[in-house]
Amino acid sequence: MPVQDRTNEFKACVESIRNRSSYPARGGAKDRLLQPSNGHAKPKGGSKSEFSRMAMSIGKDISSTTLKLQKLAQLAKRKTLFDDRPVEISELTFIIKQDIANINKQLAGLQAHVKAQQAGKTGGGKQVEEHNANVVTLLQSKLMSTSMTFKDVLEIRTQNMKETKDRTEQFVHSTSSAAIQPPPSNSLLFNKPRNDDPRYNIQNKGKARVQDSDLLALDMVAAEEGQGGLQELQYMDNQQDYIQSRSTAIESIESTIAELGNIFSQLAHMVAEQRETVQRIDADTTDIADNISGAQRELLKYYASISSNRWLMIKVFGAIIVMFLIFVLVN
């Protein structure tokens, strides 16, 4: 597509809009913006440039974070077994996380700034407010897309790590696989003492229940007397089970929270999209109001002309009747 230079058209549009607008306050505000030498405009001019400064710094941070993210994505994509650089990757991940948090804070500060500005002003500079709000939305959406990419990269990395672990396990016969064997044999040995004669006597009152607790006590006794070493392994498994179940529960909470965050961001996106539609509706309704008022004006003029121009019509009618009479007389 050839590059066209439409600066002149743009300038013409700006001029026409400026001439068409009946907004004396807006023009005054614009002048104030353009000439910060005014004492009253000093804070406003300063606040505007402050806003643009903050927005610029945020945009720069976002672009640098995107660059780092790309580097991280490249690093995470590598699938070599031995040359994996976990230290670098984790460092980079940490840095990127910090950057994103930082940008988030800055953006929140910027939004608060914009809100304070909006609350302070009384009416002038509506376009500036809109522009600020648009810039904030743009930066927010950029940050959102960056964090989404970050999340994707982290997922890819976890997948790759799992794959490499599987592959290393294939090549290296680890002791963990050997340790898995004993517990099944443990259960077999458990079953045996269960059927043995209950030689454990307990003095207790509830007779029916005692039988079961009998066998129960026997289980523990036999197990203890039997395999001490393997038993320790099972102890550790119990510990591990508890800790693991806790960690899985917390992980599920974490994933739910992440999902929620995702949903929230989608929601914000949709509302932002709809805002444009609302603006169109607004513009349309103002047009309608203008058209109707103009039409009413015209009708009023017409009515006025009709009521005062009867004189003209009488003359026209008189001329027609005269012609008519002439025709009749001629015939």
Place this chain on the structure above:
Amino acid sequence: MKLYQLSILEVTDGSAKLLSSAADLSSFSFYQRGSVGEFMTFMAKTVAERTAVGQRQSVQENSYTAHVYNAGRENLAAVVITDEEYPVRPAFSLLQKLIDDFVTSVPKTTWSNPSSIDFPAAKAYLAKYQDPKQADQIMRVQAELDETKIILHKTIEGVLQRGEHLDSLVERSNALSAQSKMFYKTAKSQNSCCVVM
């Protein structure tokens, strides 16, 4: 999902001494309560004696499950006897909390005389943890999050409908704007051509 008994024992050299316990035997008939209570005490003692230091165990017997945690601290062990449905993880976190509470609130000097120990928190914990979904932090957070997710789904549906409404509004306002423009033009044209007839 019910908790039947909660007890704290002091385990020294393979023998356990019951320090404090709280029980909720309301689900048993009146005549069975005595024997059931004693059975549970005995079960708690046995299981605590056979649990090594720093180890957690769950032992199932008929329809009861005993979760035992030997804390190792001050030779204390805590046992909770529940039915089969009770989730395991909150049971252990309950035991942990119970032991911590016991250590801080009951002075060590009274431990040699179990009948003098007054630990009302045990009963409170028993009552509170009857519904683990509410009492356990993690489960509560998870439940709230699920609720929030449902609400958010509904919100998104609402937003979608709003989008549709806005679209129809846009179309209608567009049409109305065109019509009013035609109206204006017609009115204007009526004014311009002076010779009406």
